[in-house]
Amino acid sequence: VKRITKLENQLSNSVLVQKIDGIEQMSNVLPVMFLMVAAVIIVIMLSRIVANDRMAIGVLKALGYSNLDVLSHYTKYALAIGLVGSTIGIIGGILLSGPLSQVFVSYFNIPFVTINVYYSFIFKAIILTSIFCIASGLLGARTVLHILPADSMRPEAPKSGKRILLERIGFFWRRLSFSWKMVIRNIMRTKRRFIFLVLGLALTYSINAVPLYMGEAMPTMFNLQYGEYQKMDYNIDFARPMNKNILKDLNQLIDTSKMEPKLEYPFELKNGWRKKAVNIIGMPRNTDFYEFRDMKDKEVYLSEKGIFVTEALAKLLGVTKGDYVTIKNFIPGKKDIKIEVSGVVKQYLGINAFMDLEAMQSLLVDKEMITGVSIASTDDIKEKLKDVKNIAAVRSSSDIQNAFLEYLDTMNIATKFYLLFGGILGFAIIYNATIIGISERNMEFASLRVLGFDKRDIYRMISKENTLMTVIAILLGIPLGMSMINGMAQSFSSEMITLPVIITPKIFIYAAIATISFVIIAQLATRKKIYNLNFIDALKSRIS
Known part of the structure; x- marks a missing residue:
């Protein structure tokens, strides 16, 4: 057994969990937006229904029905729309859950998956939809409160007309066609x-x-x-830390246009009470395979004694350029060190810190020690190294x-x-x-x-x-x-x-x-x- 990795620290598990968390975040936002638009439609529809039923509403009020009775009657329209829509949506969601789950199964190579119906989510969906529909129903039917029985028995008086603001802008209004004037007047009405x-x-x-x-x-x-x-073509990880002289042996096995040693090792970075276990990657200061850019998208270079942290790690630790972090060393006999954050760099996938290779070797591990190489090559590296000892992984x-x-x-x-x-x-x-x-x-x-x-x-x-x-x-x-x-x-x-x-x-x-x-x-x-x-x-x- 070379290493035991906790499930939460495993890369593939982290990617899957983060993806599911991202979907959860989207599921909290997108349904609300869709329901808001649907609520607008219900408000407009109910306001028109109430206007058409003006005389009937007056008769009901004359017969003794209260405003609350009439308002609740029209709100039930909106609630019925919500319940029918929820039922259709629930059926559609259950039918689509299988195919969508299979997408994750195939992409993440999940060995098996069990699809369950979670009634708590169905209940929440019905409640959320009902709240929006009831609110839009009350808003759309609120005009029933102002309808008087006597007034409702005769046709509604036309709205009083007056000059709109645009009519006062003569040079603009005179250039409009009659149909455009009708359009603008109707909008203002x-x-x-x-x-x-x-x-x-x-x-x-x-x-x-x-x-x-x-x-x-x-x-x-x-x-x-x-x-x-x-910018590398391949990353080769060794099964155990090796001396940098291994580069000569690799050069004889494969054809490369460029090869750089790297040192990747887990450490814990601390800033006060904040801490995070991450891999620190060491590489030559004049590396050709890594390009670092700060938050202003300006290219920056590794310093001799400092450390680069990614944007996500900087937020977790609450550090900026010029701050100091403590690196807790898990290697027996090695001391913890305090080091300056020489830059916060962009990295969209993963969470890491970066150091100059020689500085990392002397401060954190052993001199001339490396754990892998990055190479540029058109060779089929995987095929050539598949039977080579001490090669743990070849990532293309x-x-x-x-x-x-x-x-x-x-x-x-x-x-x-x-x-x-x-x-x-x-x-x-x-x-x-x-x-x-x-x-x-x-x-x-x-x-x-x-x-x-x-x-x-x-x-x-x-x-x-x-x-x-x-x-x-x-x-x-x-x-x-x-x-x-x-x-x-x-x-x-x-x-x-x-x-x-x-x-x-x-x-x-x-x-x-x-x-x-x-x-x-x-x-x-x-x-x-x-x-x-x-x-x-x-x-x-x-x-x-």
């Missing part, structure tokens, strides 16, 4: 609903931006870690890359699912808002037909409203998406993974394209509804 719709679409846009960011951040993180920060950068590409495939599937769900929410917002708007403005559209507008003109006018709303929502969604991306990066990051905050224009452009695409689909879905409107009946009706 229903400001509250417009604000709700814009917020809902802004949330949809930011929901689309988050999975796109994850799809961008993961490959970038890997490429930086194994393309810039670590290409193998790591292939494993990551497999993981990236699963990430892409998840990204597409999130984009689909976000798109469905955007579709639902626009579709419901348009249908409700058509129902409310039946008489207005009929009057426009009498004035000479055809169905295409009315359809274009509604499209302009939705276009303006979408543009404003996207502009609001950009800062909202940035804050959500920052929050996601912080919640997803852990000891083993530091997710970089990479905010590129491509993320927001693709999120805008996805949002606009579903808005267009929703707009096309309402086209038939507009073209089939019976404008004659609308003009005959006393109540629109």
Whole structure:
């Protein structure tokens, strides 16, 4: 037995645990965002139902029903939507749990897995959905409190009109077409609903931006870690510490363009009450295989006596450049030392500290002792060293890359699912808002037909409203998406993974394209509804 490693300190276990923790963090954030958008839709829908039932509500109040009775009646609509949606979601979640678990089984080579249904999570999901639905139901149906029985028996008086602010800006207002003036006036007449719709679409846009960011951040993180920060082709670990003269023997066995010794050994770093057991990696000060960058992305170099700590380790220990940490030595006969932190460097995968090889040998272990080598070679190193004694492991950068590409495939599937769900929410917002708007403005559209507008003109006018709303929502969604991306990066990051905050224009452009695409689909879905409107009946009706 050469070494006993605790389960929590094993790399593969740590990666799996951190990944599961990351999913747990996402599961605490994303459902709330989806429910917020769904709540916006319910508020708009219920407010319209209450407006249509104005006379019936007045009759009920005249018969003795209280405000609470009527309000609870309409809140039950929202609760019923939540319960039906929860039931469908629970069934879908149970059906998808198996395939998603198999993704982890295949990626992490888990020998077996048992899939259980945890009723506590089902209960929490129902409660959370019900809370959002009840809250949105109360908010959408609150106008029943202001309906008086006598007033409800006659048609609702039209809202008083007045000049809006934009009309006072003459040079701007005069340049607008009649249809655009109608669009802006209608928005100002229903400001509250417009604000709700814009917020809902802004949330949809930011929901689309988050999975796109994850799809961008993961490959970038890997490429930086194994393309810039670590540039070797192979890492060879010895079964036991060896003298550096072993390099001559290795050079005779394999063809390499570059070979560097390394010393990797576990120590405990302490700063006051804070401590963490990590591997300190020693390498030549002028190493060609490692590139270190500080938090300002400036290249830094190993010092003769100091130590570099990674960003995650610096946060755990609460240290910055210039502070001192104590290195507790587990090697018998070796003393603990205090050493200066000469820099905090970026490392996205893993948690380590780095020292100059000669300094590490003299201060912490034995002179000329190494535990492995890093090499650049096009040779099949694994095949050549498979029967060589004292070689514990040969790790290829290409193998790591292939494993990551497999993981990236699963990430892409998840990204597409999130984009689909976000798109469905955007579709639902626009579709419901348009249908409700058509129902409310039946008489207005009929009057426009009498004035000479055809169905295409009315359809274009509604499209302009939705276009303006979408543009404003996207502009609001950009800062909202940035804050959500920052929050996601912080919640997803852990000891083993530091997710970089990479905010590129491509993320927001693709999120805008996805949002606009579903808005267009929703707009096309309402086209038939507009073209089939019976404008004659609308003009005959006393109540629109």
